[in-house]
Amino acid sequence: MAEGPRGLPLRSPGSVAEGLRQAGRGDGRALLIQGAQQQRRLPLRAPLTPSRSPAQLSCRGCCTGTPLFPRAPSFHSTDYTYIYNDLSHPVDFLQAFRTFYQDGLFTDITLQCASDVIFLCHKAVLAACSNYFKAMFTADMKEKSKNQIKLPEVSHTILESLVNYAYTSQIQITEKNVQSLLQAADLLQFVSVKKACEQFLVRHVDTVNCIGMHSFAEYHLCSELEKESRRILLSRFEEVWRQEEFLDISYEKLLFILSRENLNVWKEEAAIEPVVKWIAYDVEKRIECIFDLLNGLKIDLNEIYLRSALSLRKKHQLNENKIRSLIYSALNTNPKYISKRPTAAMYVIGGYYWHPLPEVHVWDPLTNAWIQGTDMPDYTRESYGVTSLGPNIYVTGGYRTDNIEALDIVWIYNSETDQWTEGCPMLNARYYHCAITLGGCVYALGDVPTFYSKPLFFLIYFIANL
Structure with a gap:
């Protein structure tokens, strides 16, 4: 057999391929290399197999001259770090668990409701949304x-709504389910759902339901709902006590209302009448509260006379007219007006006098005097819309004076704190429009894009965040 360089014998292409097959180093394919004096066929790099030893792999790399793995790139500095943030990962992650829930995959806990309907869920998902379940699955509980x-x-x-929320981040809140949903969210500690239900109720508080809303808010520790229902209860008390639910108000709550300094009543008759009406509804149990x-x-009352007059009459003989007559008979000759501070006030926001005015002026009916509030932060605009909702005053839109x-933009003035905050922008820029409130929402009607175009009358609104 002929010898090649370095004394290696020359083999035919067929024998080389056959030898590689026997050694398990390739699939019989060969690479033709042109030399100055001879030609050699060497095996192409074969795929890795578990049967190959490190020595065989090293030998193959030397024989072919081809590295086993690509060489790692070099960097001038080793301090550089790249952090990749996949924005779609949270959505995809939630979608995956939603699919697992729908298909019943990897579930490890079953929830059974009042009607014995069961829901197959994942402990990790429930614990992530609810501190109630987190404590249940981690603490030493049965x-x-x-x-x-x-x-x-x-x-x-x-x-079902709460479980679907855990897997979808969405929940439907209506007037029919909001109370039950808030109660369940409070029990199971779905904090976000409870907050959403509270905001829904805040937008629907009025003189008809504010008493019940206030009690509901106190029981479930809903601070925003308690604050708004109390504000309506005190500021519009003369409307509230005429509602049917006023007759069922507790003694403690009624005393709380009547004792507040900011109870909005102007004459003593306006405050005495609800007391008469409330007592007459259940004389046997309530007459002693008078x-x-x-x-x-804090009216000027002859209490000794009133006690004596009541003692001479049997409780079952007392009706609304007799109770009213006894109270007015017990008033001193020169009764004082009730020392309550009216909560109503008039606000004048901005204006124009050679240039836009940012001032806020407040008329106090108790002192019959004007006081000045905090100026608007944005004082270069005019022709905006102004409306009020709860304790807040909303200044919407307008235009820049110079161009x-x-x-x-929307600015919100809190009449209780005398502070301005920037609100959610409107969907469209507008000026010379009208702003009103209805049903817990702020509406902007009308639009004048330019001085030379016709006004566009269309409606937008946004939910006010009280």
Whole structure:
């Protein structure tokens, strides 16, 4: 057999390929290399197999001259770090768990509602949305080792809504389900759902339901709802006490209302009448409360005379007219007006006098005097819309004085704190429009894009955040 360079024998192409097959180093393919004096066929790089030893791999790399793996790129500096943030990952992650829930995959806990309907869920998902379930699955509780949890306080539809929220981040709140949904969210500690329900109720508080809303808010520790219902209750008390639910108000709450310094009543008759009406509704149980309630009003009353007059009459003989007559008979000759501070006030926002005015002026009816509030932060605009909702005053749109640029900005003035905050911008920039409130929403109507175009009358609105 002929010899090649370095004394290696020359082999035919067929024998080389056959040898590689036998050695398990390739699939028989060969690479033709042109030399100065001879030709050699060497095997192409074969795919890695578990049967090859490190020595064989090293030998193959030397024989072919081809590196086993690509060489790592070099950097001038080793301090550089790239952090990749996949913005779609949270959505995809939630979608995956939603699919697992729908298909019943990897579920490890069963929830059973009041009607015995069961929901197959994942502990990790429930614990991520609810501190109630997090504590249940991590603390030393008997439910920790159970595969099924009974929730007899929660209805089928409400539990289904909460479970769907955990897997979709969406929940439907209506006037029919908001109360039950808030109660369940409070029980199971779905904090975000409870907050959303509270904001829904805040937008629907009025003189008809503010008493019940206030009690509901106190029980479930809803601070915003309690504040708004109390504001309406005190500022519009003369409308509130004429509602049917006023007759069922507790003694403690009625005394709380009548004792407030900011109760909005102007004459003593306006405060005495609700006391008469409330007592007459259940004389047997409520007649003894009359003295504390009248003292809460701080009226000039002859209490000795009233006690004597009541003692001479049997409770079942007392009706609304007789109670009213006894109270007015017990008033001193020169009764004083009730020392309550009216909560109504008039606000004048901005204006124009050779240039836009940012001032806020407030008329106090108690002192019959004007006081000045905090100026608007943005004082270069005019022709905006102004409306009020709750304790807030909303200043919407307008245009810049220097270039007549229509604006979509909204500024909110809190009359209780005398502070301005920037609100959510409107969908469209506008000026010379009208702003009103209705049903907990702020509406902007009308638009004048330029001085030379016709006004466009269309409606936009946004939910006010009280």
